[in-house]
Amino acid sequence: MASAAQPALPDELLEDIFLRLDAAADLARASAACTTFHRVVSARRFLRRFRSLHPPPILGFLESDQPGPFRPADPPHRAAAASRSLARAADFSFSFVPNPTPNSWNVCDARDGRVLLYRRTGDAAAFADLVVCDPLHRRYVQLPPIPDDLALSTGARGMPDFDPFFDPDSKEEKHEDGEEDVSFGVICAVQCQHKLVTFHFSSVTGKWLALMFNRVLSLATPDMDLYRGVFKRHYAHGCFYWTMYGSSGMLMQDTREMRLSRVGIPIATRLQQKAVVEAGEGRLGLLALGACMLHLYSKALQNICSGTEEWHQDRTIPLPKLDADWRIIGAAKEYVLLEAVLQDSSQFTSFLQQSQQIPGATQYFTLDFTLDLKTFLVERLSMSNKPIGINNRAHLYTSFPAPLSFPSI
Secondary structure, three states: OOOOOOOOOOHHHHHHHOOOOOOHHHHHHHHOHHHHHHHHOHHHHHHHHHHHHHHHHHHEEEEEOOOOEEEEOOOOOOOOOHHHHHHHOOOOOOOOOOOOOOOOEEEEEOOOOOOEEEEEOOOOOOOOEEEEEEEEOOOEEEEOOHHHHHHHOOOOOOOOOOOEEEOOOOOOOOOOOOOOOOEEEEEEEOOOEEEEEEEEEOOOOEEEEEEEEEEOOOOOOOOOOHHOOOOEEEEOEEEEEEEOOOOOOEEEEEOOOEEEEEEEEOOOOOOOEEEEEEEOOOOEEEEOOOOOEEEEEEEHHHHOOOOOOOEEEEEEEOOOOOOOOEEEEEEEOOEEEEEEEOOOHHHHHHHHHHOOOOOOOOOOOEEEEEEEOOOOOOEEEEEEEEOOOOOOEEEEEEOOOOHHOOOOO
């Protein structure tokens, strides 16, 4: 007599088991085990629950002001397998966007699986063409140009340089059927001599709005104020910050209270590379790069624009002992992206041997690391024979592996 078949586990129990998996790559492997697992894991209801409990992993980064390529995470990074899978499945050459001629479209931001591209149509163009794209699902939306009358009303018309980026405060809404709305926002910031102008685009309305902030104090000379490359943009606790090398302060734009303020910084950080980060509940963090060290300063948000509280140095974070030129090249949510350009490429052999990697790879001389702002763990992300370009900026690409990703456009 044949033995009775084992009763199948109900979908609700399988969901609870799969939600306890820490890594998205493990969930992707589980979904490939059998048709029942795949059906449970691929259901949008389950994926929404999983994505709400687990932040998307870092899969690599894209260099700013370049058409590519995507730099995936290398072994032994825990996301290396998912990163390689993404690199094979996605189109980071952006061949699916309009007129994809070589070097015509350049990367200016990445967030939530989307990439923001820009293209200058000519030397006389006041603003660039902008495209939001999903390289995994090969979808794109071309943004309408900023209206001339809107630009003229702010006095920002004719600015040759502006800074486009995703609005981190854009919230995805749900339709009545429970499906997510793939809405997004884009901001273009224009640095003028006596004011900051930001143009805001919403994919829900399909229109641009403009906000003007009069600048009480300038951070630099009038000529320096006109160039986007002088300023480094940061985002933390719902506000935007612009720092400038050598300046004693930074600009803070609070779009909720509609104000632009100047924030003083510790004197010791004036000539150091910096990143503005979130340093716990109610505190703003300033991460400064010293001699093979990162110094984290913090200050209460309610006192950020006043002199009633000095910046407090919370901790010093040692970096790997390498004879290298260290740089802060990007930040996204809880992570900071660092690059070490080795002064002597022979260091690579020793470093890889210590990391139990393949020795003798002396053709590489650039190492990329991430700093986890929760654990303060410095982890190697990738290695390359080409350093980040002249702007020293890159954008971390965080997403879920291909089987777990919704189309974001």
